[in-house]
Every structure is written in C-alpha cells, then in structure tokens.
Amino acid sequence: MQGIIIFTTIAFIIAVILVITNYSLNKEDKRFAEVTNLLPGYNCGACGFAGCADMALNIIDNGVELKRCKPMKEEQYKHLKDYLDSHGINYK
Numbered sequence: 704m705q706g707i708i709i710f711t712t713i714a715f716i717i718a719v720i721l722v723i724t725n726y727s728l729n730k731e732d733k734r735f736a737e738v739t740n741l742l743p744g745y746n747c748g749a750c751g752f753a754g755c756a757d758m759a760l761n762i763i764d765n766g767v768e769l770k771r772c773k774p775m776k777e778e779q780y781k782h783l784k785d786y787l788d789s790h791g792i793n794y795k
Contacts, residue, residue, distance in 0.1 A: 734763055734790060741783040742772060749773040762787070768795040 738759040746754035750771040752761060761767045769775075769783060787794050 732763070734792065735759055737786060738762055738783070738792075741779065741786055743774050743776075743779060745774050747774060762794055763792055766793040766795060 735756075739756050742755040742759060744755055746756075748754065750758050750773065752758040752771075755772075758767070758772060762769065769780060769787075775783070784794075
C-alpha cells in the first residue's frame with residue numbers, strides 16, 4: 704500500500720513539473736497571429752516571401768519593409784503600422 708502511495712505522489716510531482724515546463728517553453732507569440740491577420744491574406748508571394756505568414760514572421764523578427772506587400776491597401780497599411788508602433792516592433 705505504501706508503494707502505491709509513494710508511486711502516485713512521485714507521478715503527480717513529475718506531471719506538475721512537465722505541465723509547468725510545457726507551458727513555459729511553448730508560449731505562443733500572439734503578435735505573429737495579429738500581424739498575419741492584419742496582412743491582406745492573399746498569400747501571393749509578391750513580397751518575396753512564401754506567403755503572408757512568412758512575411759508576418761519576418762516583419763516581427765527582421766523588421767522588413769511593410770511596403771513589400773504589394774496588394775496591401777493604404778487602410779490596411781495604416782492599421783498594421785499602428786499595431787506595430789503600439790507593440791514596439793521595429794520595421795522599415
């Protein structure tokens with residue numbers, strides 16, 4: 704009986720450690736989803752990237768020029784620029 708209690712306690716402690724580690728290592732960058740949603744979503748590749756998701760990643764990580772997105776309308780450009788400015792993301 705004591706073995707079952709000890710084993711259950713150890714398993715519970717290990718499970719808690721795994722959950723905390725998983726949560727801390729796999730944080731999703733919400734900026735990526737927001738920037739992707741602010742782009743037109745055509746995935747045309749006119750910017751030189753594989754699609755809008757790739758361009759969003761490069762905007763956040765490398766600060767690529769926003770005007771590379773050819774089909775983006777001026778209103779979308781302003782919304783994207785405002786979002787990047789409010790979140791302290793550098794861009795060209």
